[in-house]
Amino acid sequence: MTRITPLIICGGNGTRLWPISRKHSPKQFQRIGGPDSMTFFQAAVQRHRASIFTDPVIVTGRIHQGTVAKQLQDLQVRARVICEPMGRNTGPAVLAAAEVMLAEDPDTIFVVVPADHVIDGDLATPMENCLSAAQAGHIVTFGIAPRYPETGFGYIVDGGPLADHTGVRSVDRFVEKPPVGDATALIEAGGAYWASGISMFSAKTIRDEYRKFDPHTAGLVATSVEKAAFEEGALQLDSGSFGEAASLPTESAVFERTDLIAMAPLDVTWDDVGSWKAMYGISHPDADGNVLQGDVIAKDAQNTMVRADSRLVSVVGLSDVIVIDTPDALLVARMDQTQDVKAIVDELKRTSRSETERHQEAKPAMVPMVDRETVSALAQSDNYQVGAAEIAVGRALTLESGDARQALVVRGRVHASGPAWQKTVGEGGRIYTDPNGTITITNLSDEPAELLFVTLASPDFQPKSLGQVVNG
Template identity: 65%
Template structure:
């Protein structure tokens, strides 16, 4: 039996479910129903396991590689990881994965899986039924029967059955985020589906069509794979060539232009969970309509969601309210206004607040080293100090803005360092310097805790020692 490669794209900037979702720890890596549940990413991985599938291909930014590895280990799944030097939308990510798959399997078939959707129902049965169409060279896109006139989704119009393949239909066209009256007309005509973000095709098919419509980007992505660093830790795509590819989605670059497109209706429960109101809708509610996650006490509350990640949260007399508490930020919003959370994130970014990017659970303390994310002071004089810290897999530390006399040496592990206008991967023996133009974010992208050595060569105020130049996420 032909087996399929699940291709899971782990991109996104983490604004719609702030404050649990941040740029450095976006939505797909967050727990769906509180601290004891799987993450969105893990649910996507688990959804496509079994005899029908190979181990997945994962495309993610190098910053998130450590988190991907850690979460795969939690569900005991192996994977082939491709690391993007910079996000270029889904088009280049899908194309790079197709090239990587063809290296070992000339007949590779991929099914593209969003990492942050919630799907329940006979999804895999539909995918298996559509496999012959993909093998024959069609690009199968999966549509959801629309439940209401949603203006934030794309629509795929149905042009009738495709005679040669069961359950597969011809595509009439694509309508991107229509106004309400157009969306309602599509629903009334019963001839359109929401675009789900799922698709299936042969790897060589998508490469052929990509090359047909955007040969320059296709060549750039192929070169990024060929020139990439292929290691046991993953395939690190070449930055220069990958950066030349157009930052566009696969749908706009290929699906809307090719004559090989096909449609497969999906009879499943599907939600892209695009707001806290949507998260409330998919969560288990008690007899009063409340969703209570974590250590929560709710009195006289109705139709309210409270999520407590690190401490007791009590609410009294709330109706239709969202309360999300994290170690460094609290969100309180009316249920119907949660789409505006992204405006909060925009203000945080405009003010260069780190709360838009990381969850800062604790600042480093001058305490004995305990094999945790605390900074141990080794040597301190009026002109020099030396300290060390251990950073967990997938975790972030921020080196505050400062002169190059402040530096970090990687003693063990692998990290990704990103300054205001630069980014690099550092392994054992590598050095990272502070940047006078802005903070430097250091993320453990390896498979084990990273040990870092902090060195400062300058005069400092003993009341505010420069070891406090870092904060943790």
């Protein structure tokens, strides 16, 4: 029996659900509900564990490798993990996975699954029904019957039955995020579906079509796979060639240009959860319409969502409001204005606020040891200061420019990136501060990483490899 390989793409910066979701801990790795719920990524993996599916292939950013490993371990799921050195949109990510799997099984059939959507319903049956179409060389996109004229989604317009493949339709055209009037007209005319972001095809088909429409990118991605290194349980794509690939989604790179495209409707409940209002909509409110997550007390509140991550949050007399509390940021918004959270994130980026990048617990003060609960002082004199820190799985620390400082990795494996460089360092590796800006050190291991930090007081000290990461 031919089985389908789930290809789960979990890149992206994840700012639409700020302040929970941030660049270094984006939406897909956050829990959908309370503290005992699965994350979006885990739910995507769990949905594809029927007998028709193989173990998944995961494509993620290098900085998220440790988080992916930990969350897969929690589910006791084996997976092939491919790490991008930088984000280049879904096109190169899918193409890299195709190159990897074709080397092992030329008949690989993928179903591409976004890691940050919420879906409730049977996926195995409709996907199994589309298997013959994918084997015949078609690229099958899955559509969702629209519930209202959404302007933030793309639409697929049904072009009629596809010969020899029951339940699979041809595609008349794609419509990308239409204005409300056009979206309404599409729905009233019938035959229009929301584009779910889920698609199915053979690895050979997507590679061949990419070679037809963008041979340059296809060649670069193939080279990045050929030069890839297997480290710490994941395939690390070569950064030089992958970084030159055209940054395009699969839809515009191939789907909208190929004559092999097809469509199949999905009868499921689906949401891409693009706002806190959408998050409220997929939750299960109490009798007063409230969604309360964490340590929350609500009095005379209706149709309100309150999420408390680290302390007691109390609300009185609120209605149609979102309250999201994290250790370093609080969001309070009217339910019908949660799409405007993006404006807050844009302002934070404009003023270079770290709250867009990572959570408070992921950016402790570095040497000199201001935050002694995070960076513990071990020894100091008039000439030096030594401290130690632990970086949790998937988390990051920052080294500021200025003083002559260095970090020594004593356990685990980390990725360090400066203003114009990046390196991966194992145990025994050293990282020096960069006079040109901040360095971010991210744990790539599936266990906490340990580092020693040294500050030398002498202003004349200049390490020979300033701004570089030195192995050993």
